[in-house]
Amino acid sequence: MPPVVGPDPVKSSAETAIGCLLVAGSAIAWSTGGAFARFLDVSDNWTVVFWRSVFAALFLLCFMLVRDGPRGTLRLFRHMGLAGVGVAICFAIASSCFIIALSYTTVANVLLLQAGVPLFAALISWVLFRERVSVATWIAIGTVIAGVAIMVSDSLDGEVSPIGDMLALLIAISFATATVITRRKAHLRMTPAVFLGVVIAASVASTMAGEFRVSAHDFGLLFALGAINLGLGLALFVSGARLIPSALAALIGTLEPVLGPVWVWLLHNEVPSPRTIIGGTIILVALLLHLGWEYRRQRHLRTA
Known part of the structure; x- marks a missing residue:
């Protein structure tokens, strides 16, 4: 049996840095959703999901056409395979269940369960692929979950909705699964997969929405929600996520609930609130410390 050759430390370090920046950028894009949504006058949530998903699909299609050209875009769709379909289904489930969950339970409960995404991603990677998760990453995951718990503690009213909380748990598991698949199939570009995911979400929302007509004011906001908040974030x-460990990608993604209140x-x-500030500070410090540790570890690999 030939010896197993590990990744080039320099290349791995560069890819890790780029991956961290891209995932952090996605968290920044996603964090604007609450602030944009506050300006909307649309009362039907499924109408918001429909137009948001449509504009996200248009953005992602244009993104691929500009980056890869028409032939390259078709090639991406042909080569995404079952892994791409799996990622599409996961993101479609997560985006659809989010709206349904909010009609059963509170935003605080949803955020608290979504904080478990890094934990689920780490467990799935370890159980299925034996991807080692460092002790430092486990500590960071635990600290982030604690920070989110502090952030949302003002809104926790003790009411439990089994349906709402199960849907929120399904969101977390779906997102974690999509993250793991994207990492494991790092040689594939998953932009076509997330495009398919938002098309599925738009199709589902089209059957649930009460109406599709919105004002010009809301139309512009829905374009921003779709293109910038969802489309750019997914891209x-x-x-x-294909460049860094699954747990790290999910961990950086928790910047979203930290930055959301800042935009609002x-x-x-x-x-x-003071608890939001305290919890957000704990999350931010944990992420910065962990990223600093990861940077030093990669430097050590380069010099070893």
Whole structure:
């Protein structure tokens, strides 16, 4: 049996840095959703999901056509295989269940269960692929979950909705699964997969929406929600998640609930509560410390 050759440390270090930046960029894009949504006058959530998904699909299609050209885009769709279909289904489930879950349970409960995404990603990677997760990463995951718990503790009212909480748990598992697949199939570009995912979400929403007509004001906001918040976020995430360990990608993604209240504060002048600030600070410090540790580890690999 030939010896197993490990990845080139320099290349691995460069890819890790790029992957971290891309996933952080996706978290920044996704974090704007709450602030944009506050400006909407649409009362039907499924109408929001429909137009948001349509504009995200258009953005992702244009993104692929500009980056890869028509022939390259067709090639991406042909080569995404079952892994791409799996990622599409996962993102379609996550985006659809999010709206349904909010009609049964609170935003706080959804955020708290979504904080478990890094934990689920690490467990799935370890159980199925024996991808080793460092002790430092486990500590960071635990700290982030604690930070999110502190952030949402003001909103936890003790009411339990089995349906809502199960849907929120399904969101976390679906997102974690998509992250792991993207990492394991790093040689495939998953942009066509997330395009298919938002098309599926739009199709589902089209059967649930009460109406599709919106005002010009809401139309512009829905375009921003679709193209910037969802489309750009997905494109950045699947581009970066293929370059770094699944647990790390999911961990960086938890920047989203930290930055969300910041956008609401800047655009709506809603000052975050002390617990939100404390919890967000804990998450941010944990992520920065972990990324600093990862950077030093990669430097050590380069010099070893």
